Amino acid sequence: MDQSLRRDLRRFLAEDIGRGDITSALLSPGRIKASVIAREGCTVSGARHARELFIMGGCSARVCVGDGRSARRGNIIMDVAGPARAVLSTERTALNLMSRMSGIATMTARMVRKVGRKTAIYSTRKTAPGLRRFDKEAVVAGGGHAHRMSLDEAVLIKDNHIAAGGSMEDLIRAARRKHRRIEVEVEDIGAAVLAADCGADVILLDNFAPRQAARAVSELRRRRPRPRIEISGGITVQNIARYAGIGADMISVGSLTHSVRGIDYSLDVTG
Known part of the structure; x- marks a missing residue:
């Protein structure tokens, strides 16, 4: 684990412990054993970080169900x-991080199962x-892809870039020089075709209804070279299979990270 991740984990612990856990300080200095238990089925994520948090707190920890693995209700994830x-001072930070990460991984895995292998599921920058x-x-961990980690990783021309800086054509030409x-985000079929004709490598169909997206994909497939096609906006676990059936290469889903439902974990003292 790299040092920047360790710094983040230490910061998470410090945020919760503050100047000291005054309730746990009431306990005698004895040792205990405990298990982290899944209270619902899930795809596990964050177990390696939870283990590191417990080690930072002065405990030992053994992962029983690793990241990316499925767990059933009642499974022991970590001892x-x-x-x-x-143990008790570290408990909440470790469980909170695992809860959020496993919630994201579980929903990602559900969506990946819905679309099959032909369409890749991507996250967005809509993260905490x-x-x-x-x-x-x-x-x-849930079987998806990370997309851009930061703005310096890839060019993605959006509507506000065009509104602030001139025409789509000018921005694509400027980007091509460097x-x-x-990638260009578009809001209608005409803009999708224009972006392809201007040489965009990836066309992002933003907030297209399924029928509109199908027509756009049909138009873009006729272009040579054919751009990669991404669909985003309003994607849910209920409609993602329909969008995948249209023939997009990628579907990006903001709700994976901006509307997380955490997984219920508990830490039970066993001895």
């Missing part, structure tokens, strides 16, 4: 041992500030 004060690396890691891969 922990250490001073009672340390300070948690992007963890959120994106959870998407990958960058190899250019």
Whole structure:
């Protein structure tokens, strides 16, 4: 694990413990054993970070169900041992992180199963500030892809870039002089065709209804070279299979990380 991740984990612990866990300080300095248990079925993510948090707190921890693996209700995800004060002071931070990451991984896995192998599921930059690396890691654990981690990784020309800086054609030409891969977000079929004709490598169909998206895909398939096609906006677990059937190469889903339902985990003292 790299040092920047460790710094984040230490920050998470410090945020919760503050100047000290005054309730756990009431306990005698004895040692305990405990288990992290899944209270519902899920795809696990964040177990490696939870283990690191317990180690930072002065405990030992063994992962029983690793990241990317499926767990059933009642499964033991991790065994922990250490001073009672340390285990209980670390408990909430570890469970919170696992809960969020596993929630993201579980929904990603559901969507991946819905679309099959032909269409790739991607996350977006709609992540909680300070948690992007963890959120994106959870998407990958669920079988998805991370897309851009930051703005310096790829060119994606959006409507506000065009509104602020001139025409789509001018921006694509400017980008082509410096960058190899250019993606353009469009809101109608005409703009999709224009972006393709201007040489965009990826066309992002934003908030297209399924029928409109199908017509756009049909038009873009006639272009040579054919751009890759991404669909985004309003994607849910209920409609994602319909969008995938249209023939897009990629579907990006903001709700994977901006509307997370955490997985219910508990830490039970066993001895």
